[in-house]
Amino acid sequence: MKSSSHPALLARRRFLPAVLGLWMAVLSTGCGRDEPSEGATATGTAERLTVGIAFETLQTEYWVAGYEALKSECARRGFKVLEAVADGDANRQLEQVKNFITRRVDGIILVPKDAKTCLPAIRAANAAGIPIVLFNRPAAQSDATSVAVVADNPGLARATVDYMIGEARKTGRKHQAMILMGDLGDINAIGRRDGFDAAVAAAPDVIEVVSRIPTEWNQEKAQAGVVNGLQANPGIRFIFSSSDFLFPSIVSALKAAGKYHRIGDPGHVILGGIDGDATAWQMLQDGYLDATGVQDVYFEAAQSVEALVALREGRDVASVILDPGFVIHQGNFREMAEKTWGANVGK
Amino acid sequence: MGSPALTGLHDRLGAAASRAGRSGFLILGLSILLFLALAPFTPALASKGNALNLVGNLVPLFVVATGLTVVLISGGMDLSLTSIIALTSVVGAMVMNGDTGWLAGSPLAAPTAVAVMLLLGAAAGLINGVAVALLRMPAFIVTLTTMMFFSGLAIWISQSKPVDRLPDGFIALGSRPGIAVGIAAVLGGWAHLMLTRSLFGRWLHAVGQNPRTARVSGVPVAGVLIAAYVVSGVFAAAASVLYTARLETGSPVHGQRLLLDVLGATVIGGTSLFGGRGRVAWTLCGVLFLTLLDNALNLLGLSHFTIMMVKGGVILLAALLDGWRSRMLYGS
Numbered sequence: 001m002k003s004s005s006h007p008a009l010l011a012r013r014r015f016l017p018a019v020l021g022l023w024m025a026v027l028s029t030g031c032g033r034d035e036p037s038e039g040a041t042a043t044g045t046a047e048r049l050t051v052g053i054a055f056e057t058l059q060t061e062y063w064v065a066g067y068e069a070l071k072s073e074c075a076r077r078g079f080k081v082l083e084a085v086a087d088g089d090a091n092r093q094l095e096q097v098k099n100f101i102t103r104r105v106d107g108i109i110l111v112p113k114d115a116k117t118c119l120p121a122i123r124a125a126n127a128a129g130i131p132i133v134l135f136n137r138p139a140a141q142s143d144a145t146s147v148a149v150v151a152d153n154p155g156l157a158r159a160t161v162d163y164m165i166g167e168a169r170k171t172g173r174k175h176q177a178m179i180l181m182g183d184l185g186d187i188n189a190i191g192r193r194d195g196f197d198a199a200v201a202a203a204p205d206v207i208e209v210v211s212r213i214p215t216e217w218n219q220e221k222a223q224a225g226v227v228n229g230l231q232a233n234p235g236i237r238f239i240f241s242s243s244d245f246l247f248p249s250i251v252s253a254l255k256a257a258g259k260y261h262r263i264g265d266p267g268h269v270i271l272g273g274i275d276g277d278a279t280a281w282q283m284l285q286d287g288y289l290d291a292t293g294v295q296d297v298y299f300e301a302a303q304s305v306e307a308l309v310a311l312r313e314g315r316d317v318a319s320v321i322l323d324p325g326f327v328i329h330q331g332n333f334r335e336m337a338e339k340t341w342g343a344n345v346g347k
Numbered sequence: 348m349g350s351p352a353l354t355g356l357h358d359r360l361g362a363a364a365s366r367a368g369r370s371g372f373l374i375l376g377l378s379i380l381l382f383l384a385l386a387p388f389t390p391a392l393a394s395k396g397n398a399l400n401l402v403g404n405l406v407p408l409f410v411v412a413t414g415l416t417v418v419l420i421s422g423g424m425d426l427s428l429t430s431i432i433a434l435t436s437v438v439g440a441m442v443m444n445g446d447t448g449w450l451a452g453s454p455l456a457a458p459t460a461v462a463v464m465l466l467l468g469a470a471a472g473l474i475n476g477v478a479v480a481l482l483r484m485p486a487f488i489v490t491l492t493t494m495m496f497f498s499g500l501a502i503w504i505s506q507s508k509p510v511d512r513l514p515d516g517f518i519a520l521g522s523r524p525g526i527a528v529g530i531a532a533v534l535g536g537w538a539h540l541m542l543t544r545s546l547f548g549r550w551l552h553a554v555g556q557n558p559r560t561a562r563v564s565g566v567p568v569a570g571v572l573i574a575a576y577v578v579s580g581v582f583a584a585a586a587s588v589l590y591t592a593r594l595e596t597g598s599p600v601h602g603q604r605l606l607l608d609v610l611g612a613t614v615i616g617g618t619s620l621f622g623g624r625g626r627v628a629w630t631l632c633g634v635l636f637l638t639l640l641d642n643a644l645n646l647l648g649l650s651h652f653t654i655m656m657v658k659g660g661v662i663l664l665a666a667l668l669d670g671w672r673s674r675m676l677y678g679s
Contacts, residue, residue: 058651085651089604090594095404099645102397116511116596120522140511183507216507 050080051308052100052108057088060245061277062295063111065341066135069301070109077305090117097121101128107308108132115140115187122146131311133304136295138187138320147311149303149321153188156293156325157195157274161240163291163329164272165203168238175270177238178211178229180222180246189217192242192274211236215246222246226253237269244275244292244342247283262287263330276328281342284333291329297341299323374615375632378639389646401642402524406531407589409634411605412613413538414582416630418486419613420542421575422555422622423479426490428609430497431471431583432590432602437501439464439588440510440597443517457517464584471497472580476573501599510597521592534585538578539627551575555622611662612637620669637661 051074058064074081082105086093090113100108101124108125112118112134122144125132131147138148168175179196182189200207210233213225222241230236230253241250254260254269261267264287273280276294283289300323310317328336337343386393411428418425442449442463443456450456471493478489520526542548550571553561562568591597616633618625640661644654 082648083650084645087604087651087655088600090596090598090601091407091590092604094594095400095642096645098400098403099391099397099642102391102394102400103646104391113600114509114598116509117594117598119511120593120595216502 047106047309047312048078048080049106049309049312050082050103051305052082052084052097052103052105054084054086054093054096054100054108055111056086056093056113057111058085059088060243061279061342061345062243062245062275062297065277065297065345066111066301069297069341070135070304073301073305077309079305086113088113090114093118094121094124098124101125101130105130106312109135109304109308110146111135112137112139119144131308133307133311135304136188136300147307147317147319147321149300149307149323151188151295151300151323151325153191153274154195154198156295156327157192157240157242158199159195159327160272160274160291160293161196161199163327164238164240164270165199165206167270167290168206169203174205175207175238176210176233176235177207177240178213178226178233178236179209180213180215180225180239180241180243180250182242183216186217189242196240196242207238215242217243219246219249223249223252226250227256230254230257230259239269239271241271241273244273244277244280247271247273247279247289251283251288260288263290275342276340277342278345279342281333281340284328284330287330291327293325293327294336294340294342295325296323296339298339372629372632374617374629374636378632378636381636381639381643385643385647389643391646392643397642397646399524401638402528403593404642405634405638406524406527407521407586407593408605408608408612408638409631410531410534410589411583411586411602412609412616412630412634413535413627414579414586415609415613416616416618416625416627417538417542417551417582418575418579419618419620420555420622420625421551421572422558423486423572423575424490424620425472425475425576425579426487426606427471427475427494427497428579428583429602429604429606430494430501431468431580432587432605433599434471434497434501434504435464435467435584435587436591436597436601437505437510437599438467438597440513440591441504443514444510444597445512445514448512457514460517461520461588464588465581468580468582468584468587469577470580471583472577473573475580476576479576480569480572498599498603505597505599507599509599511595513591513595513597518592518595521589521594527589527593530585530589534582535627535631538582542625542627547571547574552623555619555624557623607659607662608637608641611658611665614669615662615665617669617672619672620666633665 053070055063055067058067071081082100082103084096086096093113097108097110108130110118110121110132115138118139119142122132122139126145134146134148136150138150139146177200179193181193200209211229213222213229215222215225226249239250241247251260259267259269271289272291274293276292280289280292303321307317307321326336328340391397415425415428439460443460445451448456450459475490475493478484479486520530542551550566553564553566554568554571558568587601590601612633613630614620615636616629618629640658641654644657
């Protein structure tokens with residue numbers, strides 16, 4: 001056998017072009033991200049902007065839905081989108097925003113890690129003269145300038161819990177209640193807790209809060225907390241979760257305690273949450289969930305992109321744009337399906 | 348079975364690769380190649396602004412990776428680095444915070460906070476070192492456990508709340524590239540001299556290569572190991588100073604996702620996971636490569652998931668190469 005036809009050498013000859021081809025494919029895929037999607041139609045503005053979208057995480061359905069809604073809104077307007085996800089690392093997020101600035105984007109939409117560590121990133125965008133909009137999480141008060149599009153968390157939580165209290169009142173007896181709180185470094189979690197507190201404070205004849213579970217937005221901690229809370233207070237008949245993504249933990253703990261029953265069953269524990277995710281939607285359909293406050297992701301995405309356009313055009317924009325959201329419950333959830341992002345996940 | 352020509356070629360290639368593999372500077376060449384390969388596709392990569400970004404990203408990672416290099420050379424492992432960053436970050440911020448800090452408003456707030464952070468890092472390293480060297484516990488378990496403990500402590504102390512309103516003098520440490528580079532250069536230079544020119548450096552290598560032989564030769568193995576973890580803790584705290592200053596906030600989750608980057612950069616540089624081999628300059632090359640790779644893939648607009656997969660693959664290749672080099676050098 002000639003050495004030139006040795007399988008190893010032949011493989012090596014094929015290997016190099018294959019590697020080069022793969023390299024070019026990766027580069028073309030990457031560079032292709034700069035191009036707008038085919039079929040995108042420019043509406044609203046003649047300018048074809050490049051928008052950098054930086055998310056802190058995509059770990060929950062809500063963030064994925066928000067990410068997709070923003071990209072859809074940009075595509076609808078014919079804008080290019082650059083993407084970045086920091087995987088929960090504030091320093092990486094700062095690097096990504098600086099990369100956007102290096103690439104001279106026309107605007108940045110940021111979901112910050114938290115209200116404070118995002119300030120250097122906002123300042124960097126300010127210094128570069130690039131408008132920046134914070135999606136769903138506002139920044140702390142500072143000299144850094146940004147626009148925040150956020151849900152009215154206290155109002156939405158209050159409206160949801162008010163509905164749950166109404167259901168509790170119908171039973172004619174006082175309910176022991178539990179709240180699952182989020183990461184109290186997250187202003188959204190604080191707002192939801194405050195909304196819950198305001199609602200239950202106005203109904204002392206119906207609700208007695210006996211258990212407060214700090215989850216730090218962690219499902220394992222939530223599950224352990226609910227198990228412990230139900231053991232310490234077996235009479236709990238009312239549970240409010242600061243986020244729907246904690247429902248699997250709650251359901252698991254309720255099932256273990258033999259307390260997971262449909263609405264109408266004498267043993268039913270009144271359940272409510274915030275977000276409007278696919279799990280909550282399914283629980284509503286199955287008759288286990290009483291209500292959830294829905295963040296209007298589509299409204300927030302549209303407002304975020306519109307705010308960027310307005311800032312670029314020099315128009316005045318409020319520093320905080322509130323998404324009032326809406327409550328879905330057994331009485332209205334079917335008619336609200338189109339507006340509820342959790343009902344559309346996976347479609 | 349291959350032909351003699353092929354066998355000879357294989358041997359020559361193997362010997363050349365082995366020589367190259369022994370030098371962490373191989374990775375510097377790869378960094379240059381990476382830059383040249385990607386620059387035409389991403390013009391922003393070669394811009395001045397991006398160079399500043401790169402330096403800003405590289406410096407704190409280099410500092411913490413240098414500390415890990417010392418531990419790896421001693422044959423140990425330190426998984427608690429990221430939690431030391433978090434713990435020292437919140438404690439330092441609580442010392443100098445302008446609202447409720449213990450030294451709020453004092454001109455000594457920033458230097459005192461930095462000193463407290465470094466001392467706390469040293470104390471954390473001491474705990475790791477004592478557990479590994481004197482209690483004879485596996486480094487992996489010790490530092491995994493202290494990672495959880497320090498992280499929990501940081502969250503408990505701060506109640507999960509980031510601490511901001513830090514003094515301008517402190518923030519300058521992270522926001523001005525010249526100062527941050529100066530700090531990294533001093534720390535890196537000290538570590539390099541310590542590893543290459545001091546008796547302690549020789550002891551570290553000896554312990555990493557074979558602790559039993561080192562003990563027989565009169566090396567104070569326990570003391571060397573404890574000192575290695577203390578150095579690692581101090582360097583993690585120094586990196587925490589840079590990260591906290593850069594983000595203008597002390598946070599119990601700073602550095603939480605950094606471990607793979609730190610470990611990856613160190614191993615890519617050529618420091619061995621099996622102990623006894625490593626250099627600060629190699630680590631600098633590894634950090635440069637990983638930072639440049641991350642930066643370039645970001646600038647290319649690749650998705651987060653693609654970047655994670657590419658980086659994971661590169662680090663895995665580096666670990667494979669490390670195993671191969673160890674077998675070449677020391678046999679199976």
